[in-house]
Amino acid sequence: MGTLQFIQTTPEQLAELISDGVRSEIQILKKELLHENANDDLLTREQTAELLHINLSTLWTWTNKGKIKAYGISGSRRYYKRSEIMQALQELKK
Template identity: 55%
Template structure:
């Protein structure tokens, strides 16, 4: 039986730093690969998903769509919103 235990007493500071650095690099690499394969930015959201994503009411979404603040795409009576465009429509507020 193989365990993944690390005895910190037997490691030097440099070895510990290298171990932590390698672990972080591997984690970031895996996350980057996952984000590339899923391509979250071009994901289409339904009205309900968009409201949950923006944490708003459906009447606010309807109003913002009519005012042109957010872009909607449709097929028949269904409406979809691109996640990337929703993020782009956010604006920085001045203090």
């Protein structure tokens, strides 16, 4: 069996230790979220259809039904966010 050690800690020291731990975890979470958003590639219609292994008409139908969100400037090409495509796939699996 291991040795049990008791360390005297004041309530203020304990609160500071907890605060430091929470602060550290929040910083890690922020970095992960920023990294995830930085990799939010825009995909063309063709790339999105290829990623999903569907044809362009199916992609058009899914977009018009609101299953997948498209982005673009009026009158120009449509783009899809990779993260939203992956999230849609995860939701369908539920």
